[in-house]
Amino acid sequence: MDSEKEFLSNYSLSDYERPSVTADVAAFMISSEGSDNYRKNPENKLQILLIRRGGHPYKDMWALPGGFLQSSETIEECALREIHEETNVMPSSIMPVGVFSKPGRDPRGWIISSAYVSIISEESVKQVGMDDASDAQWFSISFDRDDEGTYHLDLSYEDIRLNALLAEEKTRFGRTEFRITENGGLAFDHAAIIAMALTVLRNEAKNYDAIFDFLPEKFTLTALQKVQETIMNVSVLPANFRRMVSGYVEETDEYVRGEGHRPAKLYTRKR
Amino acid sequence: MDSEKEFLSNYSLSDYERPSVTADVAAFMISSEGSDNYRKNPENKLQILLIRRGGHPYKDMWALPGGFLQSSETIEECALREIHEETNVMPSSIMPVGVFSKPGRDPRGWIISSAYVSIISEESVKQVGMDDASDAQWFSISFDRDDEGTYHLDLSYEDIRLNALLAEEKTRFGRTEFRITENGGLAFDHAAIIAMALTVLRNEAKNYDAIFDFLPEKFTLTALQKVQETIMNVSVLPANFRRMVSGYVEETDEYVRGEGHRPAKLYTRKR
DNA sequence: CAAATAGTGTCTCTAAGACAATATCAC
DNA sequence: GTGATATTGTCTTAGAGACACTATTTG
Numbered sequence: 226m227d228s229e230k231e232f233l234s235n236y237s238l239s240d241y242e243r244p245s246v247t248a249d250v251a252a253f254m255i256s257s258e259g260s261d262n263y264r265k266n267p268e269n270k271l272q273i274l275l276i277r278r279g280g281h282p283y284k285d286m287w288a289l290p291g292g293f294l295q296s297s298e299t300i301e302e303c304a305l306r307e308i309h310e311e312t313n314v315m316p317s318s319i320m321p322v323g324v325f326s327k328p329g330r331d332p333r334g335w336i337i338s339s340a341y342v343s344i345i346s347e348e349s350v351k352q353v354g355m356d357d358a359s360d361a362q363w364f365s366i367s368f369d370r371d372d373e374g375t376y377h378l379d380l381s382y383e384d385i386r387l388n389a390l391l392a393e394e395k396t397r398f399g400r401t402e403f404r405i406t407e408n409g410g411l412a413f414d415h416a417a418i419i420a421m422a423l424t425v426l427r428n429e430a431k432n433y434d435a436i437f438d439f440l441p442e443k444f445t446l447t448a449l450q451k452v453q454e455t456i457m458n459v460s461v462l463p464a465n466f467r468r469m470v471s472g473y474v475e476e477t478d479e480y481v482r483g484e485g486h487r488p489a490k491l492y493t494r495k496r
Numbered sequence: 497m498d499s500e501k502e503f504l505s506n507y508s509l510s511d512y513e514r515p516s517v518t519a520d521v522a523a524f525m526i527s528s529e530g531s532d533n534y535r536k537n538p539e540n541k542l543q544i545l546l547i548r549r550g551g552h553p554y555k556d557m558w559a560l561p562g563g564f565l566q567s568s569e570t571i572e573e574c575a576l577r578e579i580h581e582e583t584n585v586m587p588s589s590i591m592p593v594g595v596f597s598k599p600g601r602d603p604r605g606w607i608i609s610s611a612y613v614s615i616i617s618e619e620s621v622k623q624v625g626m627d628d629a630s631d632a633q634w635f636s637i638s639f640d641r642d643d644e645g646t647y648h649l650d651l652s653y654e655d656i657r658l659n660a661l662l663a664e665e666k667t668r669f670g671r672t673e674f675r676i677t678e679n680g681g682l683a684f685d686h687a688a689i690i691a692m693a694l695t696v697l698r699n700e701a702k703n704y705d706a707i708f709d710f711l712p713e714k715f716t717l718t719a720l721q722k723v724q725e726t727i728m729n730v731s732v733l734p735a736n737f738r739r740m741v742s743g744y745v746e747e748t749d750e751y752v753r754g755e756g757h758r759p760a761k762l763y764t765r766k767r
Numbered sequence: 768c769a770a771a772t773a774g775t776g777t778c779t780c781t782a783a784g785a786c787a788a789t790a791t792c793a794c
Numbered sequence: 795g796t797g798a799t800a801t802t803g804t805c806t807t808a809g810a811g812a813c814a815c816t817a818t819t820t821g
Contacts, residue, residue, distance in 0.1 A: 241564050243514040246608065264793070264798050293512055296606045300597040320669040321594060324610050326571040335567045337517065339595050339610075398591040398700050429669050447799075464802075465784060486799040487791035535771050535820070718772075735775075736811060757772040758818035 244326075244335040248304035249291035249415070250274075251322065251422035252312070252343045254350060254363060255439045255455055264485030266447065269455040270365050273380065273419065274311065274345075275387075277360040282332045283412035287380075287387055289419070290361065291338065304341040311361045313353040316343040317438060320429060322422045323402075330414050340418045342426050344438035368423050369458065376403065378416055389416035430456040433473045437494045445481055445489035446470065515597075515606040519575040520562035520686070521545075522593065522693035523583070523614045525621060525634060526710045526726055535756025537718065540726040541636050544651065544690065545582065545616075546658075548631040553603045554683035558651075558658055560690070561632065562609065575612040582632045584624040587614040588709060591700060593693045594673075601685050611689045613697050615709035639694050640729065647674065649691055651682075660687035701727040704744045708765045716752055716760035717741065 252274040257267035275287040290311045294303045301319060309315045319341040326337040355363075364380040364387070371377060380387040387410035394402040403420040411419070429435035436452045437444075450466045461469075475495045480488040523545040528538035546558040561582045565574045572590060580586045593611040601607070626634075635651040635658070642648060651658040658681035665673040674691040682690070700706035707723045708715075721737045732740075746766045751759040 241516060242567060243516050244565065244567065245512060245514050246517065262798085266799070294515065294597070294608070296513060296515065297599055298597075299599070300595050300608065318668045320671065323592060324571050324595065326565070328568055328570070337565070337571065397589045398705050399703065400591065432670065434669050445800085462785065463800080464786085467801075469783075483793075484799075485793045486797075487801080489800060533771085537772070716773085733812065734773080735813085738774075740810075753819080755772075756820045757770075758774080760773060 242335070244337050246294040246300070247291045247336060247338045248294060248300050248307060249289040249325075249338045249340045249418060250304045250308050250319070250343050251289055251340065251419055251426075252308050252316070252345055253366075253423075253426060253439075254345045254347055255452055256347055256363070257451075266451070266484075269451050271367075271455050272363040273366045274308075274361060275364050275380070275382075276311065277362070278412055279360060286410055286412040287364075287385075287415075288412035289340075289415050300339050301341070304339075304343070308343050308345075312345065312350065312355075314345050314349045316345055319343045320425060320435070322418065322425050323400075325414060325418060327414070338418070340422060342422045342435075344426075344435060346439055346441060348441045366419070366423070368420060375406070376420060378420055380411075380419075385410075387411050389420075391417060391420050427457055433470055437473075443477060443479065443491040443493055446474070446492060447489060449474070449492070513606070515608050517565040517571070518562045518607060518609045519565060519571050519578060520560040520596075520609045520611045520689060521575050521579050521590070521614050522560055522611065522690055522697075523579050523587070523616055524637075524694075524697060524710075524727075525616045525618055526723055527618055527634070528722075537722070537755075540722050542638075542726050543634040544637045545579075545632060546635050546651070546653075547582065548633070549683055550631060557681055557683040558635075558656075558686075559683035560611075560686050571610050572612070575610075575614070579614050579616075583616065583621065583626075585616055585620045587616055590614045591696060591706070593689065593696050594671075596685060596689060598685070609689070611693060613693045613706075615697075615706060617710055617712060619712045637690070637694070639691060646677070647691060649687055651690075656681075658682050660691075662688060662691050698728055704741055708744075714748060714750065714762040714764055717745070717763060718760060720745070720763070 254272045255269050256272055257269050259267050274290060276290050278284055278286055278288050290307050292303065292307045294300055304319050305315065322340040322342055324337060324339050362382045364382045367379045369377055376391040378389045378391060389405055389409060389411060390407040391403040392406050394404050396402060401424050403417045405414065405416050408416050426435060430453055436449060439452045440448060446467055449470060450463065454460050473495050474492040477491045477493060479491040481491060482488045525543045527541050527543055529541065530538050545561060547561050549555055549557055549559050561578050563578045565571055575590050576586065590612040593613055595608060595610050597608040633653045635653045638650045640648055645664065647662040649660045649662060660676055660680065660682060661678040662674040663677050665675050667673060672695050674688045676685065676687050679687050697706060701724055707720060710723045711719060717738055720741060721732065721734065725731050744766050745763040748762045748764060750762040752762060753759045
């Protein structure tokens with residue numbers, strides 16, 4: 226009877242065909258754009274990071290940042306590493322979206338992808354700066370369902386406009402998947418990944434979990450509310466938002482002054 | 497300038513080392529055990545399917561059913577296929593738990609696993625029967641947190657008792673991961689996978705989403721309530737459960753009779 | 768009738784939504 | 795003062811939890 230040691234030394238996995246495994250990341254950021262009126266608060270826009278593909282396949286189209294899993298890392302570490310390589314920012318954490326493994330999804334061969342959402346603060350992006358000539362760019366994103374049940378995904382950066390139409394797949398256990406019905410400018414199945422990633426993000430923003438990472442350490446409650454409203458695309462009465470978020474934040478004794486209106490108290494995340 | 501076709505024909509993924517990919521499935525079932533008293537309703541027990549490992553590594557220990565992903569299928573299809581192979585039952589659907597990819601998690605080499613929960617009705621298991629001599633068996637499962645924050649996982653089938661102690665890992669975005677601190681009888685990192693799978697199942701049972709698949713097409717509201725209570729390990733007042741579940745079920749005009757007490761109306765899942 | 772489950776009605780309490788009112792600053 | 799945001803108070807309403815009560819069957 227052979228020992229385990231003996232068994233393992235003879236063991237070989239090479240009989241099986243193996244897929245390449247990538248981690249793709251939907252990195253979200255919220256940019257605030259100052260207005261003409263000095264006393265008005267800035268408008269927020271939800272942005273997602275895309276990379277222009279330099280080579281085939283899908284040459285010159287836009288794709289999510291991602292890369293091949295290495296044997297020395299977990300797949301979450303791989304996702305964090307990819308984001309860091311593209312942005313020079315290391316997100317504090319990521320959340321899983323799903324595994325995409327439909328045969329034929331990548332013309333290069335058998336490649337499956339585990340997708341993640343990561344949240345990046347505008348503050349940290351501004352600190353490291355962003356190479357305008359880089360093939361990585363932040364696109365404004367909008368994603369909504371029309372009356373017929375079709376989902377519209379629209380991405381834009383300067384003159385570039387990408388868009389896709391998606392249908393909701395049979396959904397069970399609170400999860401939603403999407404099938405691409407029309408695709409303009411996005412590589413691979415990335416339109417479906419982005420749709421699902423944004424759905425995941427919206428779900429987490431609902432319970433005040435994913436909204437803090439968009440902001441600096443100290444923030445005003447109005448800024449926090451704007452973050453949630455930008456992600457969810459719905460608005461709440463300030464009084465109610467404050468009451469509902471009160472359990473997740475802590476007061477500081479600092480204020481934001483010089484805005485042309487009543488100063489706002491700064492808060493930090495509780496714990 | 498080379499065309500995409502030309503590029504792909506020359507393209508080779510073989511330069512990269514590739515992992516083996518498996519789908520592991522935590523298949524849950526609820527067994528109802530008749531009592532001595534003819535008019536009492538049956539007691540429910542949550543069960544999970546485990547396979548006794550016949551070969552190294554972890555020989556004679558118990559593991560989740562699972563198998564290697566093939567290039568012709570999605571990983572969800574792979575998970576369903578594995579459950580079908582072990583039980584002869586095809587679950588209606590599965591839900592994702594997470595990707596387990598920590599280097600060294602499998603002594604055979606670089607193997608990452610995507611884990612799923614599947615729900616199997618007692619009815620369908622009884623129909624196909626179960627080979628008692630098979631290495632696949634349904635274990636009773638209990639999983640709870642003690643006062644110090646340690647999680648206890650206990651599995652039993654006849655004389656066999658498996659158990660593990662787990663600690664909650666840093667958790668973000670509503671997700672909980674587990675680290676194994678003590679392990680008795682379970683192969684690989686499967687104690688952590690089971691812990692996370694049960695957490696996912698409990699979350700879905702909360703919103704009346706994962707509870708119907710445990711029961712036949714037609715069921716009594718009390719049976720449905722017992723399913724939820726068995727999974728969540730908490731009890732609800734019948735009046736309140738009925739009110740809360742009323743939006744998810746539809747009356748039939750059939751009744752269960754001959755139980756020694758008032759007959760119960762049968763319901764079906766709405767839609 | 769006794770034992771057991773099935774099913775209904777309603778009080779309370781809490782949390783979310785709506786709305787009104789006040790506070791404070793920069794120009 | 796004006797225009798903007800910041801902040802608080804309170805009325806209403808929907809839903810969850812607790813509890814009391816009635817209904818129906820079989821041995």
